[in-house]
Amino acid sequence: MIAKFQFTGALLTFLKIFRLSVPVFMGYIPLGIAFGLLALHSGIAWQYAFLMSVFIYAGSAQFLCALLFSEIASLVEIFIAVFLLNLRHFFYGLSMINEFKLLSGFAKKYAIFGLTDETFALLKNLDLTQSEKEKAFVMITALNQTYWVSGTLIGVFGGNVLPFDLKGIEFALVALFVVLSIELYKKSRAKNALFLSAAVGIFGIFALPASHMLIISLLICSFFLIAFKGRI
Numbered sequence: 001m002i003a004k005f006q007f008t009g010a011l012l013t014f015l016k017i018f019r020l021s022v023p024v025f026m027g028y029i030p031l032g033i034a035f036g037l038l039a040l041h042s043g044i045a046w047q048y049a050f051l052m053s054v055f056i057y058a059g060s061a062q063f064l065c066a067l068l069f070s071e072i073a074s075l076v077e078i079f080i081a082v083f084l085l086n087l088r089h090f091f092y093g094l095s096m097i098n099e100f101k102l103l104s105g106f107a108k109k110y111a112i113f114g115l116t117d118e119t120f121a122l123l124k125n126l127d128l129t130q131s132e133k134e135k136a137f138v139m140i141t142a143l144n145q146t147y148w149v150s151g152t153l154i155g156v157f158g159g160n161v162l163p164f165d166l167k168g169i170e171f172a173l174v175a176l177f178v179v180l181s182i183e184l185y186k187k188s189r190a191k192n193a194l195f196l197s198a199a200v201g202i203f204g205i206f207a208l209p210a211s212h213m214l215i216i217s218l219l220i221c222s223f224f225l226i227a228f229k230g231r232i
Helices: 002-041 046-056 059-070 075-086 088-095 105-113 117-124 130-158 171-188 191-207 213-227
Strands: none
Touching: 002 046, 002 059, 002 117, 002 130, 046 059, 046 130, 059 075, 075 088, 088 117, 088 213, 105 130, 117 130, 191 213
């Protein structure tokens, strides 16, 4: 009876966490398929597309890698481009330091590795008890990567069988992050932070070079958030 009760409790926790990850599931499966198709179109073997989703696991960076591979870019060019594109994750990680203290060993390393835009927004939206959070961080990260890898495999194996129109599919990743950000705002109601980020974003669009707009905007926002923490 005790073992059955513990299993039931674990199952209920998993189902609760899975339900929280459904919005990412709805976005990552089609986007993973799109990446698989793009990788196939770029001449990348399915094994390498699969390994990219396992070890790189960065949606926009993987799309960029596929495009750079197709243009026969050098490894140095690919490294610089991907590093700059993913530099924003540094700021996500800083805001998650207190949460990551709950984890240890491989669980902490994996949660840090798997901190994508959407996973970050989802983890910030968690409405769970402290004990559930410790399980949720790794479980949500693993579920989200499973969705992405599954989508990739569907794309690379289905691309040779069914025709797909990839036009506009990359915007789904942006739309997913916007939805999760809105949910985060509804929970925190941090209006000052919202206004600050909106103002800096608008400034960046018109005043900063497009190639460095995201990184510079993040640095500006981080400066104000740290310097005026009590007010913002």
